[in-house]
Amino acid sequence: MTVALGHILPLERENRWSDLLAVLIERDSKAASKALGIEQENWKRVRREHGVTSKDRVDLILESDGTIEAVIEVKLLSGLGPTQLDRYRRAFPHARHHILISLGRLRLDIERNTDWRCVTWEQVLASFAQSADKWVAETATDWRVYLDQVLPSIEADTQWNSLVDGEDFVLAMRARGSWVFDNLVLPDGVEADFVQSSSGVSWVVRVFAQTLDPSYQVLADAEETLPNRNWPKFVTPEGPRPRGPSVLVTLLQSGVSDSRSFNWEHLYRLWQLMSERRGDWASTAARPRADHDREAIDQLRAAGAPALLGAGYGDAQARISGTCMFGARYRIAADASLREIAAELGKAASLVHELAAVPFR
Known part of the structure; x- marks a missing residue:
């Protein structure tokens, strides 16, 4: 399945990553709570692309009994717009959690003095890989393997100019x-x-x-x-x-x-x-x-x-x-x-x- 994920989850298509994440959250809310670091385990609704303004749309909102448990912004290759997180925070001031998901190996430096909590895709997928739901666990495991394949592999001794032929x-x-x-x-x-x-x-x-x-x-x-x-x-x-x-x-x-x-x-x-x-x-x-x-x-x-x-x-x-x-x-x-x-x-x-x-x- 790992190879097939590359067809539906290219790094350039942030919406597709958000869509599949929404599926995992709805499929196993308990694993989602652990993955996202929140207490509520029984979502009544997961909303995608919820409008904030005529131009702003937040990626995911988790609701339970009329309460917004979490507002989630998803990032891959794009950076954050000026005051983006602050605008979303003002739009949903009573949400219990404001969470930014980004790639651990492609650092996204968030605005200083923000109360958004940062988690990485690597952390989220590792948690879902422990799900009791077999499909969720297998999907998350393959997704993480695919992520390792498409992101550069570097370490402390990697030379600045030692790029691999064919890589982005x-x-x-x-x-x-x-x-x-x-x-x-x-x-x-x-x-x-x-x-x-x-x-x-x-x-x-x-x-x-x-x-x-x-x-x-x-x-x-x-x-x-x-x-x-x-x-x-x-x-x-x-x-x-x-x-x-x-x-x-x-x-x-x-x-x-x-x-x-x-x-x-x-x-x-x-x-x-x-x-x-x-x-x-x-x-x-x-x-x-x-x-x-x-x-x-x-x-x-x-x-x-x-x-x-x-x-x-x-x-x-x-x-x-x-x-x-x-x-x-x-x-x-x-x-x-x-x-x-x-x-x-x-x-x-x-x-x-x-x-x-x-x-x-």
Whole structure:
């Protein structure tokens, strides 16, 4: 049955996964309670694709005697929309449980300060595999085997660029970033998240800390260097391979519509510490697009700053997200193991911690 599941449960079809999950829940409510971590075992109704607004539809709702026991959002490859979980939480404030199901090997970093409980597909299927209902147990077991077949197999010693011919390139890279994120060690005061890049299909591991000025943070993000436009759908012997993560360490300003008020002088003060901590910063000269940013960089260079300082995102990013950021880059080797990359980003997090404590003048 495992092979057949691939025909009805492709990773791209989230609705089909939700449909079959609803069947397992209705077939064995006791196993569902264990799988989902909830007390009620006798569902009166399982609803699919329940409308929240004209655009929002929550995946599963479990009801019992007029009470909503659980609101369940299902995720596979897609990320969470801005405030998505908060909107669903407001739509069903009296539900006893709010549950997000996602893939354990494709990390989905949920919104901070949310009361949604995260469980993985791997955990849910493992619980259903213990069902007293033979069909449920066999289906869940085969489903879990199928999941292991279609998701990348990685471990601490997996090299960043050691992709397998024929595997999905995007999934392979996302799984690597997910492993690194899950194995970060952060100093106090430094946070991390794992988000989809605004420029394409890649995912970015970010570590950040608040500075002494509430409008600024120090941010380090790591993203595969190979441009998204060159990412193939599947890995081939002659096709492009990952080049290794690029780490961009920046001073990030928020709450702006352009980069005119960016504090270049403070960035230069941060550079004094950055250059002491690392000597492998990329030497490519920064070339921001906005005239005022180029003028500011020219002034920094006249004061002694290197040409590389100023890499980042200015006016265009500010118009989109209300933030701008400038700093410097370094690269991690493409053949580094995931363990080594997680350790490198741990060092970046320590640097972020130091930079965030530098006083403003």
